[in-house]
Amino acid sequence: MALIDAPPLTPLPPAPALLSVSDLEVTLFTRAGQLKAVDRLSLEVAAGETLAIVGESGCGKSISALALMRLLPEPPAKITGGSVRLAGRDLTRLSEGEMQRVRGKDLAMIFQDPMSALNPVLTVGRQIVEVIARHDPASHRAMQARALELMRKVRIPDAERRFNDYPHQLSGGMNQRIVIAMAIACQPKVLVADEPTTALDVTIQAQILDLMKELQAETGMGLIIITHDLGVVAETADRVLVMYAGRKVEDGTVDAVFDRPLHPYTRGLMGATPSATLQPHGRLAEIPGSVPALADLPAGCAFNNRCPIAFARCFAERPGLTMPAPARSVACFAVEQEGVRHGDPVGA
Amino acid sequence: MRRILLRRFAQIIPLILGVIVLNFALIQMSPGSFLDVMTAEQQVSDPAMIERMRVLYGMDKPVIIQLLKYIWSVLTLDFGYSYRQNETVLAVIMQALPATVILMLASIAIALLVGVLAGVVAAVKVNTLWDNLISVGAVFFFAAPTFWLGIMLMIVFSVRLGWLPVGGMRDIGVDHGVIGIALDVMRHLALPALSLGLFYAAMYTRVMRASMLEVFRHDFVRTARAKGLSGAQVVVRHVFRNALLPVVTLLGLQLGTVLGGSVVIETVFSWPDIGSLMLDSVMSRNYPVVLGVLVLSSLIVAVANALVDIAYFRLDPRIRAR
Ligand SMILES: Nc1ncnc2c1ncn2[C@@H]1O[C@H](COP(=O)(O)OP(=O)(O)O)[C@@H](O)[C@H]1O
Numbered sequence: 001m002a003l004i005d006a007p008p009l010t011p012l013p014p015a016p017a018l019l020s021v022s023d024l025e026v027t028l029f030t031r032a033g034q035l036k037a038v039d040r041l042s043l044e045v046a047a048g049e050t051l052a053i054v055g056e057s058g059c060g061k062s063i064s065a066l067a068l069m070r071l072l073p074e075p076p077a078k079i080t081g082g083s084v085r086l087a088g089r090d091l092t093r094l095s096e097g098e099m100q101r102v103r104g105k106d107l108a109m110i111f112q113d114p115m116s117a118l119n120p121v122l123t124v125g126r127q128i129v130e131v132i133a134r135h136d137p138a139s140h141r142a143m144q145a146r147a148l149e150l151m152r153k154v155r156i157p158d159a160e161r162r163f164n165d166y167p168h169q170l171s172g173g174m175n176q177r178i179v180i181a182m183a184i185a186c187q188p189k190v191l192v193a194d195e196p197t198t199a200l201d202v203t204i205q206a207q208i209l210d211l212m213k214e215l216q217a218e219t220g221m222g223l224i225i226i227t228h229d230l231g232v233v234a235e236t237a238d239r240v241l242v243m244y245a246g247r248k249v250e251d252g253t254v255d256a257v258f259d260r261p262l263h264p265y266t267r268g269l270m271g272a273t274p275s276a277t278l279q280p281h282g283r284l285a286e287i288p289g290s291v292p293a294l295a296d297l298p299a300g301c302a303f304n305n306r307c308p309i310a311f312a313r314c315f316a317e318r319p320g321l322t323m324p325a326p327a328r329s330v331a332c333f334a335v336e337q338e339g340v341r342h343g344d345p346v347g348a
Numbered sequence: 349m350r351r352i353l354l355r356r357f358a359q360i361i362p363l364i365l366g367v368i369v370l371n372f373a374l375i376q377m378s379p380g381s382f383l384d385v386m387t388a389e390q391q392v393s394d395p396a397m398i399e400r401m402r403v404l405y406g407m408d409k410p411v412i413i414q415l416l417k418y419i420w421s422v423l424t425l426d427f428g429y430s431y432r433q434n435e436t437v438l439a440v441i442m443q444a445l446p447a448t449v450i451l452m453l454a455s456i457a458i459a460l461l462v463g464v465l466a467g468v469v470a471a472v473k474v475n476t477l478w479d480n481l482i483s484v485g486a487v488f489f490f491a492a493p494t495f496w497l498g499i500m501l502m503i504v505f506s507v508r509l510g511w512l513p514v515g516g517m518r519d520i521g522v523d524h525g526v527i528g529i530a531l532d533v534m535r536h537l538a539l540p541a542l543s544l545g546l547f548y549a550a551m552y553t554r555v556m557r558a559s560m561l562e563v564f565r566h567d568f569v570r571t572a573r574a575k576g577l578s579g580a581q582v583v584v585r586h587v588f589r590n591a592l593l594p595v596v597t598l599l600g601l602q603l604g605t606v607l608g609g610s611v612v613i614e615t616v617f618s619w620p621d622i623g624s625l626m627l628d629s630v631m632s633r634n635y636p637v638v639l640g641v642l643v644l645s646s647l648i649v650a651v652a653n654a655l656v657d658i659a660y661f662r663l664d665p666r667i668r669a670r
């Protein structure tokens with residue numbers, strides 16, 4: 001019936017993003033009142049694309065990632081608005097039971113500290129088998145074979161022997177590979193990695209990132225990498241989203257943002273160096289002051305107390321996102337007013 | 349594993365020697381001997397007679413000789429002779445031992461089952477009505493004196509309802525083969541085991557609840573949820589086993605006290621036991637029996653410790669690595 005009714009020659013609308021988050025809002029219900037840990041966050045990730053989320057510690061990156069997975073610590077945190085559409089389905093409206101069938105299958109996550117992310121009393125092999133058994137059950141032998149295959153894929157040397165090892169017998173890098181194997185076991189559409197390399201040695205960091213990019217190229221999954229490290233952004237991401245105090249303050253392609261960071265916070269993160277891309281493993285530069293606690297955000301722009309160019313309006317109103325260029329957005333009154341001049345390359 | 353057990357068993361010998369020496373010293377320091385009690389009870393006043401008994405029981409020898417002789421005989425499993433029961437100490441203890449062990453094991457089993465279950469439910473439903481009810485129950489059973497609990501249970505189930513016997517371990521005249529005797533013992537066992545079991549269960553509940561809540565905070569629980577596991581799968585496969593270790597520790601401590609843990613309840617339910625044997629022996633200065641029970645206790649403590657080690661070893665692979 002649908003075939004007959006459908007007008008055959010109407011042009012198709014542009015393919016919707018694989019993951020599309022709009023106006024996501026996470027509220028912390030605390031004694032100090034209701035705090036917006038994530039405030040109207042919107043983002044999109046297409047298949048095969050990598051989005052980096054950067055910001056100092058406490059900006060709400062992890063809370064955002066956990067909100068996508070519906071794994072927020074409840075209480076105190078709760079999704080209080082917005083939608084998370086994965087392949088068209090709004091995850092915020094799913095029941096917990098339905099969400100369980102999405103987690104680990106369509107949407108997977110990797111955490112910061114691989115040494116604590118695995119259960120110490122189960123063998124790593126069994127922990128990989130577990131996720132296969134959950135979403136794609138088969139005979140025990142078949143699932144074991146698949147888990148072994150995954151271990152080889154994430155380059156665990158001597159996988160057969162390591163299969164029956166416990167997490168404490170493996171190094172941090174090896175454990176993170178196991179976590180990655182678990183995450184990609186059921187070919188997720190989107191993988192969220194919350195600071196996947198922060199806890200690892202520099203040499204291991206590069207290996208893990210390479211591995212993730214390689215797996216992405218193979219499966220075409222969308223990737224969200226949360227990081228402190230601008231080097232990671234430059235090396236791995238297609239687009240970057242800068243967060244401050246629970247809000248998106250700037251986003252755009254990596255090239256555009258690194259060439260012309262617009263928001264003073266982004267500029268601050270990149271430091272006064274002529275080009276942050278010249279320092280592939282540069283940590284975020286120190287900005288004087290620190291991220292304000294959610295309970296006492298300043299009135300107006302949350303960054304006003306640290307901003308070198310704040311003016312009267314910044315202390316009175318909160319800037320909304322504007323689009324100074326296609327596929328580019330920024331929330332800053334100075335940019336709105338001064339436009340191009342302020343958008344000059346850092347240090348120029 | 350074998351190394352751990354060997355180490356444990358190597359510890360038993362000095363432990364038991366220590367127990368013997370310490371108790372021997374305590375007994376020597378306390379005034380009066382069983383001869384005083386015995387002669388008083390039987391109104392023997394002839395000094396020659398008393399002297400002859402002193403020699404008979406080896407009490408004329410120096411203390412150190414008495415001690416060495418005792419140690420030697422313990423090593424040959426000879427705990428001496430109890431004049432009061434006119435039997436060897438081993439036989440006297442062995443008569444009282446099964447009843448005590450049955451009661452303690454039954455109550456520990458009840459405690460483990462009830463306590464672990466209640467602790468898991470309270471932790472999973474933390475800060476809800478269920479959690480509160482369980483916590484209040486735990487405080488109640490922990491705070492209520494066990495003898496009071498025993499008497500209350502007795503009033504309800506034995507006196508009012510008449511379902512269960514008031515005390516003792518067996519009905520006189522019941523003899524329908526092994527099964528009949530077992531059923532009869534179980535009927536008598538129910539109330540004392542329940543009174544003790546609920547008291548211990550309160551401890552297990554609190555330990556298990558706290559331990560579960562602690563494990564819930566670990567990162568790997570979040571990983572397990574991120575895999576898409578259901579709440580029950582997360583609890584059973586990932587939280588429960590990690591949360592068991594403190595319970596095992598408590599269990600080990602408790603297993604070590606099986607011989608002394610139940611005196612009050614045994615008295616309330618007139619359960620034949622080692623507690624009253626011990627009391628009687630102390631009162632009558634029947635030191636061979638006292639020493640025998642203490643040596644046995646230390647053996648049980650050592651075995652309980654070994655069992656805990658094995659359980660730890662099985663539960664936690666990180667311990668295996670050490
Ligand atoms: N369980 C929690 N209870 C209360 N506040 C929390 C909790 N988790 C995070 N927060 C607060 O939410 C904010 C964002 O935290 P987070 O997302 O972890 O930051 P990031 O990952 O960017 O470092 C912080 O201000 C933090 O204090």
Ligand SMILES: [Mg+2]
Nearest residue numbers: 061062063194
């Ligand atoms: Mg974080």
